[in-house]
Amino acid sequence: MVKTAFLFPGQGSQFVGMGKNFYDSDPECRRMFEEADEILGDSISEVCFQGPEEKLKLTENTQPALLIHSIIALKRLRDHGINSVLAAGHSLGEFSALVCAGTLRFGDAVHLVRQRGRFMQEAVPVGVGAMAAIIGLSAEQVQQLCLSASSEDAIVQPANLNSPEQIVIAGHKEPVEAVSEKAREQGAKKVVALPVSAPFHCKLMEPAAMRLKAEMEKVEFKDASIPVITNVEAAPNNSGDKARELLFKQVCSPVRWTETMQCVIDQGVEAVVELGSGKVLSGLMKRFSKDIRCYQVGDEESLAKTVAELK
Template identity: 45%
Template sequence: MHARVSDTAGRIVRRAHTKCSATPRTFEYIDLGGDMKFAFVFPGQGSQSVGMLNAFGDHPVVRETVQEASDALNQDIGKLIAEGPADDLNLTTNTQPVMLTAAYAIYRAWRADGGPAPAIVAGHSLGEYTALVAAGALKFRDAVPLVRFRAQAMQTAVPVGQGGMAAILGLDDETVRAVCKEASTAGTVEAVNFNAPAQVVIAGHKAAVEKACEIAKAKGAKRALPLPVSAPFHSSLLKPASDQLRAYLANVEVDVPSISVINNVDVAVVHEPARIKDALVRQAAGAVRWVECVQAMAKAGVTNVFECGPGKVLAGLTKRIDGNLGGAAIVDPASLDDVLKQVSAQ
């Protein structure tokens, strides 16, 4: 959403494996090693824009990454990124592979230009797949069609028009959970994205989401904003998508990551391929516990969190979650150079 560290960047030796609950818990780390402990976070759907890689021009690894994605999907991903149109870029089935490609291309540019590996990585929703690719757990050529399949499965899990999402601003997490419980008489509605303090996204049946928005406003929410999405992402209504993902992932090779990856659904670091797959399966229909992910990084001794990929959403959330964390967003060659200077100066 940092002096140089080695590629191995330390490791986690004690972890309390947690499940999503009303009483969030994190886990304990020893020192990660190195003088500057920085993390990379990768954005999810919503940060895309036409021309988002144009500033990198003909950077060899960026061009190579985009071509690899095009080959994997048999589609001109480079043209879609550079020229759009926006309506096509914003289709979920295009957005997910495109965002993975763009963020990973920028990460590869960082490494190619001399940037060291981060101590820890994480990604918001779709961004978790980018984090796993950056950590060497997923091969990029496998991840691109995987996230397209994920997009298709999530999009079709609930008939269009039956689901919805909304952002609730100005209420604490427990109050939002209580709002959802009260609104559940109209259908399923759940807190699904804990993005920052007093910024929670809810999802579920459209009528229940609308009722929750009304209740939230009555309880003092500053805003309750319906989101322009066509599916209730990360709600339990997407269980069919999780089931499809489980079957698909059974045939995808996952390796032990070389960098610790904090997952969304448990706020945990797991190294075993089977457990990595399981977390991805549950994430489709489980809450994104982003606040806790960033807090876990700080607890691990991370001092800087750098967002790697289009947009600057996660960099903004980091400041709201923990004002003591430094960081920036790497979105173009200029910002990449700035972060390189920060890292090299330590």
């Protein structure tokens, strides 16, 4: 069997219709959607399948929707006897990775990411914060620009270190715009303002982190059956207690995805499978390493193709 890692996407990968194919084709997948609807007290399945897109894009809906789709895709892949030696998830996807590793129960994770989405949305009034993707400058250059543009009450920080050339920044709107302009002047290939409702993974998220910590204290975190590479440390972790602590820190810390991809390679992995919506993480890995085989499972068709390749 090919030595495989499972990757779990974060916000931005959602789409109307996500998970519907699995729901229609597998009774157990249908039951998992019904369980999630019951936990959340509303029909997240309807939001996933029918939208509208604006409703699906609300952070409190996006986060559980992505986790549910990912874990259902994981269930279907495991139905075919394919498993992983480690897991990693981008931001919200770390919760999915912890479900994969047996640290979190599916139902607990669904509840926590709904709360996480609400807390993050409520932490900063709409219009106060912003995020932007800077392409073509190094992490060190972007970090320096952020330090130069920041003050005590005007914060901007690197939020997602997605690849050696793609850094997302987050913070107050004005310094984010100032860094974006400076990045263009310094020769960035592209700077894109992101259509997000809050500035994730920066100090402005501290109120959300504290509220999430209180919720996570009520939930059992078991030690993991396989290592999960965490966003905060970009290193494998098996401890349930440490997983909880790092999810708290993750809310205000950058997602160290470039180092996570290197960690996957250092573990001797031969293939990665992105589970759930979109192909963002498998696409980043393809560009990062030509030696890793990359697959994605989001419906029965992609499942069949991936199973055939890995077996």
